[in-house]
Amino acid sequence: MVKNILVLGGGSAGFLAAITLKIKLPQLAIRVVRSKEIGVIGVGEGTTPSFGRHLFGTLNIPRAAFYKHARPVWKLGIRFLWGPRERFDYTFSPQLDQQIPTLPRPNGYYCENEFRDVDISSALMNRDRVWYPQEDGAPNVQEWHGFHLENTLLVDVLERIAREAGVEITDATVSNVERGPQGIAALHLDDGRKLEADLYVDASGFRSELLGKTLEVPFESFDKMLFCNRAIVSGWDRQDDEPILPFTTAETMDAGWAWKIEHENIINRGYVFSSDFISDDQACAEFLRKNPRITREPRVVKFRSGRYQKMCVDNVIAIGNASGFVEPLEATALMVICSQCDSLVQSLHHSGMEFGPAMRDFLNGHLGIMWDNVRDFLAFHYKFNTRLSTPFWKHAQEDTDISPLDELMELYRENGPTGLLRYKLPNGPENDFGIEGYLVMLLGMKVPWKKSYESSPSERHAWQQHISKNATIAQRGLTVEESLKYVHDPRWQWNDARPATSAT
Ligand SMILES: Cc1cc2nc3c(=O)[nH]c(=O)nc-3n(C[C@H](O)[C@H](O)[C@H](O)COP(=O)(O)OP(=O)(O)OC[C@H]3O[C@@H](n4cnc5c(N)ncnc54)[C@H](O)[C@@H]3O)c2cc1C
Structure with missing residues (x-):
């Protein structure tokens, strides 16, 4: 029966795990032990929208406090200088997995040559604007955004939230790990103290003190698909x-x-x-x-790209860099951490805090697939980026193994950017990038398909009208500086009950 949990590590993974556990399962005693001498990795600056959903939605953290202390900047997506186009924008809003009612095909078929202003978010991004205004001129902050965050500020904010939630924080370095029949029996600190718990969360970063070093779980490299280190x-x-x-x-x-x-x-x-x-x-x-x-x-x-074969072994579960790592090409680490935290809480809750072997097996399968989906999506970015033909990029184009995506690519090469590709997506609806992510990268990198779609003049006219409308709205958009001024004004009120915000 799990009653108290010890989190090893006070980086973003450790604090997010501690906060999520304490807020969702307040009956548990949660302690974080972290070493100020070792410190945190100090990089990790971009997020996907799932981070905000986790913080403000799942955990109900007030936006006002977070904005005040973390000083986040909104991120509408990623601008890729990648492939044959001068650039293309991958937004967090659905651009291509959509169809305009008056047109016979989904949006992707109209973006083969010109891929811009497909929706309001991409039109804003195309003009370096972030939000369209509300009636009173204030920014209309939408859900479809991630953040740019300075890692050390983020960790400070998370520590503050953890303390307020009732998490106990111990500053010390773990110098020895004692093993026992359940896996880990105790952590010995450099000041002589000994800490025991029913469950240990390994959030010790690349050191992976408990899962990797102590339990010696094998590491599965992604080096056939991701070559950077x-x-x-x-x-x-x-x-x-x-x-x-x-x-x-x-x-x-x-x-x-x-x-x-x-x-x-x-x-x-x-x-x-x-x-x-x-x-x-x-x-x-x-x-x-x-x-x-x-x-x-x-x-x-x-760094090395890959993940541990299992992330939940005996009485240890690893979260964050202690469980695996991929480069930040899609800034997915915090997304993975939030999912890991959610999965841990649910599995404890649903097992009545018993956390048995079948639940651990489930978590290992579930979390492993999540990592593998991220790996496949990043590999795909490398395989089809034809912008340069340096030795590195030739190797990436020729030798990146994207075999898990073979069926998806077969359907695409024959039929183009159809939403039906979703049925060939590894892990289907559970894939964090959805078919939208793949469609944007395929179109963005101009990956060819058998036969281009010949749209009629009236279709082209309707499409032009559609993108011009988005452009007109975006033209009136606010810059990041203008929008930040509003939300840092003491009179600004976040409406935490709804995704959008309102000015007073
Ligand atoms: C180059 C690079 C770029 C990145 N960019 C992004 C990005 O854009 N977006 C994103 O989401 N992520 C990014 N990341 C990933 C980012 O590092 C992680 O998201 C995040 O910071 C999680 O780190 P962590 O908490 O797992 O580890 P760390 O920050 O390393 O924290 C480890 C903690 O464990 C403690 N610890 C370790 N050993 C001991 C011990 N023996 N005793 C006591 N305490 C101990 C440390 O003191 C520290 O508190 C990037 C990573 C790299 C390398």
């Missing part, structure tokens, strides 16, 4: 001529890709690359050459 992280202070853009940029680089993430006062830039194709020094040189504004000392973060 390092990132150079840096950035600069925002200059007056650099407006805050409401999206992450993902740019193709010689041996990988670079992100550009927008914070209020800082621009965060990082180059994810493969050390098999370029040295750290060469990558750094390319990174600095393409980003002459960089002022912060670049630092190299090493």
